[in-house]
Amino acid sequence: MATGRTHRPATRSRGIPEATVARLPLYLRALTALSERSVPTVSSEELAAAAGVNSAKLRKDFSYLGSYGTRGVGYDVEYLVYQISRELGLTQDWPVVIVGIGNLGAALANYGGFSARGFRVAALIDADPAMAGKPVAGMSVQHTDDLEKIIEENGVSIGVIATPAGAAQQVSERLIAAGVTSILNFAPTVLSVPDGVDVRKVDLSIELQILAFHEQRKAGEEAAAAASEPGSVVGGAAPAAAVVPPAGRAAAEARKGGPEGDVPAVMPA
């Protein structure tokens, strides 16, 4: 998962659990596919299979939205598509800006899944003057100087940050000051934002690291013959060893610098 909010103890908004909200888009995607195939109704069992979840969970999720099913029959596909879309706020048009038009930013600008679901890329913004005016995904990249103007003129409330880590915090502050209240952050940094602003983060390398953890565990279980003691790295499929030296406990003993207690712990790029 590449997700995490900033503080706020899992707000249960209007009685709909956060976990349920996170699954609604999944259901919506499955339902849309059914709708395109003109399937009129679907049972919780079928839909759950298509969405990759437990059917009881799905029924409970839908129960938070209301009683939209018919016992003995299932759910009306079109009706459910509309209800979920409305609940998620996708019946509105959401203008978004993407800040940081590097490889990732360009990929996001070209990503079809946004416009397909009610999101409209209102502007692409980059700090590099050389990028300004260049066409990306059919739009002209604009310079950071105009960030505030763009936000206000387009009524943007959702911003996507795809800048390097070092610039992310500052960009988020400018976005928020200009009126943005929701941020999707692709930069590998912890953003600190005021209350009332939602941040979701997607960190590509974190996902890979979690996979590596499980991968290592799998490899370790297979070769559960030797190496039961932590300290010896168990080889996976065909991994070239690149082990870090044990870093003796007394490594940082010599230098007895200042108390070091109150350095603001800033993330250097």
Place this chain on the structure above:
Amino acid sequence: MATGRTHRPATRSRGIPEATVARLPLYLRALTALSERSVPTVSSEELAAAAGVNSAKLRKDFSYLGSYGTRGVGYDVEYLVYQISRELGLTQDWPVVIVGIGNLGAALANYGGFSARGFRVAALIDADPAMAGKPVAGMSVQHTDDLEKIIEENGVSIGVIATPAGAAQQVSERLIAAGVTSILNFAPTVLSVPDGVDVRKVDLSIELQILAFHEQRKAGEEAAAAASEPGSVVGGAAPAAAVVPPAGRAAAEARKGGPEGDVPAVMPA
């Protein structure tokens, strides 16, 4: 969160809770930054602030790894970096392949966060013959025909799927058949994989939809004057209304959509 495993009820691997594993990369990033600034030790309070989590949670997380702290002092940065790296399996070299070299695939190939953390992009693979041989991120793109050979020769156990949704399932099957046991999926599809294979997914549009939900809720609370009954869409910052009609129980009867799973999910208008 853009994450979800496929079945398997949240395996608590070797006593380390899944939630903790998901946070370890976060701590590692913060610790690495401290290490680069030559900070010798750090308290749970400071590190928690830098990682954006609760300090008690951080201490409990670390307690699953062992007692690596010193009471009255804190944690030795270098030592902790090593311990977490080892726990996550980052002391090994993990060759990965990226399948689907479109905008996103290219962005991933260029992403520095991979190689910085023990992951090595072993190959870029695309189904388009016109892509074969083209240089991306300093490598030459290879054709899907050679997928199995590449996997085996490089001992790849982690695959990244950045193809269109329609191709993802088939690609995953080929990857798995060739020996891959962990998949990071960027395609907006539910992959069905055999037991023993881990899948994590990152879905960009899902994250935006979750933000939209909260955004709508925020806008609704502000203007909590009228419109308390679901059915009337509450306006946000400056949203051009694009509301879908209630979609009478029988809307899409004529059109027969293609069998392809994920053509842009256009809202029925």
Place this chain on the structure above:
DNA sequence: CAATCTTTGTGCACGCGTTCACAAAGGCAT
């Protein structure tokens, strides 16, 4: 060496999320 101060490690309680299992509800056939 004793007293004090800092910070870890964890027992405990609480709340959210998941899952089971079943009664209620509706369709359908006879």
Place this chain on the structure above:
DNA sequence: ATGCCTTTGTGAACGCGTGCACAAAGATTG
């Protein structure tokens, strides 16, 4: 109408994750 069959909606139990609060442990100072 009546009874059967299917599927929803949900009460209840359970397990995981979180956060509080504090005792234990070590450093540090006099």
